[in-house]
Amino acid sequence: MTQKWSYLQSIDEITVGRYFEYDLDALNLFRKWLKFMTVPEIKVLEIGSGSGFFTNILLTLFPEIELTCLEPDEVFVEKLKERFGKKINIIVDEVETMRIKKNTFDVVISHIVIHNLTEPVVALEQMKRVVKINGRVVVIEPLPASRNYYPSEEVTDAFDFLNKARIHKCIQRAKSMTIEASVNPWKNCYPRFYKEVDLTNINNYGWTSVFTLSDGRYDYHEKKKWLKMRTQLMENSKRANSKNPLRSRRKEREYRSRV
Ligand SMILES: C[S@@+](CC[C@H](N)C(=O)[O-])C[C@H]1O[C@@H](n2cnc3c(N)ncnc32)[C@H](O)[C@@H]1O
Numbered sequence: 725m726t727q728k729w730s731y732l733q734s735i736d737e738i739t740v741g742r743y744f745e746y747d748l749d750a751l752n753l754f755r756k757w758l759k760f761m762t763v764p765e766i767k768v769l770e771i772g773s774g775s776g777f778f779t780n781i782l783l784t785l786f787p788e789i790e791l792t793c794l795e796p797d798e799v800f801v802e803k804l805k806e807r808f809g810k811k812i813n814i815i816v817d818e819v820e821t822m823r824i825k826k827n828t829f830d831v832v833i834s835h836i837v838i839h840n841l842t843e844p845v846v847a848l849e850q851m852k853r854v855v856k857i858n859g860r861v862v863v864i865e866p867l868p869a870s871r872n873y874y875p876s877e878e879v880t881d882a883f884d885f886l887n888k889a890r891i892h893k894c895i896q897r898a899k900s901m902t903i904e905a906s907v908n909p910w911k912n913c914y915p916r917f918y919k920e921v922d923l924t925n926i927n928n929y930g931w932t933s934v935f936t937l938s939d940g941r942y943d944y945h946e947k948k949k950w951l952k953m954r955t956q957l958m959e960n961s962k963r964a965n966s967k968n969p970l971r972s973r974r975k976e977r978e979y980r981s982r983v
Contacts, residue, residue, distance in 0.1 A: 729840075730799035734961075735775045740953045742777050755785050757929050760860060761831060764788040769829040769854065771819045771847070772796075772837030775803045778864075782833070783811060792829070794822060819847045824854045831855070833862040849921045861923055 733741070746754075761768065761782075766789050773779045773793035782791060792813040795801050801816055817823065819834075820843055832851040838844045851861045918926045 728797040728799065729772075729774065730797050734957070735799070735803055737957050737961075738775050738777060740950065740957060743950045743953070744947075745777075746781065751781065751785065753929075754781065758786070758833075758862065761786040761789055763830075765790050766830045767828065768792070768831045768833060769794060769824070771832065771834035771851065773804055774800050776800075776807045778835035779804065779808065779812065783808070794819060794824075819850050822850055822854070826853050827856045828854050829856065830859045831862060832859070833864070835864045838863050839865050845917050845920050848917050848923070852921050852923055861918075863918075 760766075766786075768782065768786075768789045769792045770779055770782065771794050773795045774797075776793075779791070779793055782789065790813075791811070792815060793804055793808075794815045794817055795804060796816060796818045798816070801814060804812065804814055815822070815824070819837075820841070832855045834851070838847055841847050848861065848863070851863075855861055
């Protein structure tokens with residue numbers, strides 16, 4: 725069975741990990757890029773809402789939308805219910821197999837979801853199917869290069885460790901989906917896929933980084949607080965998983981030879 729996302733990232737880890745993401749400038753860009761969502765009661769479907777990080781941004785920037793969240797992981801579904809109550813509708817399903825009627829939504833949007841899927845084209849086909857004719861499919865994805873902006877050795881080390889742990893988990897997840905373990909979990913690139921599913925009027929907007937840790941506008945002590953929270957989460961997860969392969973030198977070597 726495919727491992728659920730909450731196995732890769734707990735709700736706490738997402739909350740802490742997103743702590744510095746999307747400052748006011750970024751939110752203003754979203755407001756500008758997504759201005760077609762200012763129409764009252766426009767029907768929006770968010771794919772893979774997780775614990776609601778981007779859901780919250782959508783509801784804050786566009787309070788008049790009618791938002792439905794599609795999320796397959798029950799851990800996150802509970803969090804979404806607790807966080808947003810009646811402000812959203814929830815569908816517990818996967819995008820590739822979702823049974824929503826065609827031509828239902830004005831906008832179908834996803835935030836850092838599609839690159840994690842084994843069948844991104846199937847996902848996009850489904851997103852296109854459920855969007856109305858002349859509706860919009862919006863896919864927001866990270867740039868792998870954004871992981872290179874780390875300002876100090878301390879931060880670099882912390883990220884290296886976390887990244888290693890993440891890649892290890894991604895490989896395990898890939899195996900559980902019977903994909904080649906050597907598959908790079910960040911490999912999928914998108915514009916080609918949009919064309920493959922016959923989406924038209926494709927716009928690509930630029931983005932520099934979703935990891936704003938290196939951004940000089942943030943206070944140093946705030947960053948330290950963030951790092952401390954991340955370290956604590958890491959310690960907790962090490963304690964919770966005594967079989968953590970990163971603790972054994974032999975397994976570490978095996979792991980290194982695989983990535
Ligand atoms: C990186 S998280 C992003 C969560 C949220 N969008 C955010 O920005 O915090 C990926 C999300 O996609 C969900 N997901 C994974 N496979 C999915 C699928 N096949 N269909 C829909 N959502 C999926 C996961 O459960 C998780 O909530």
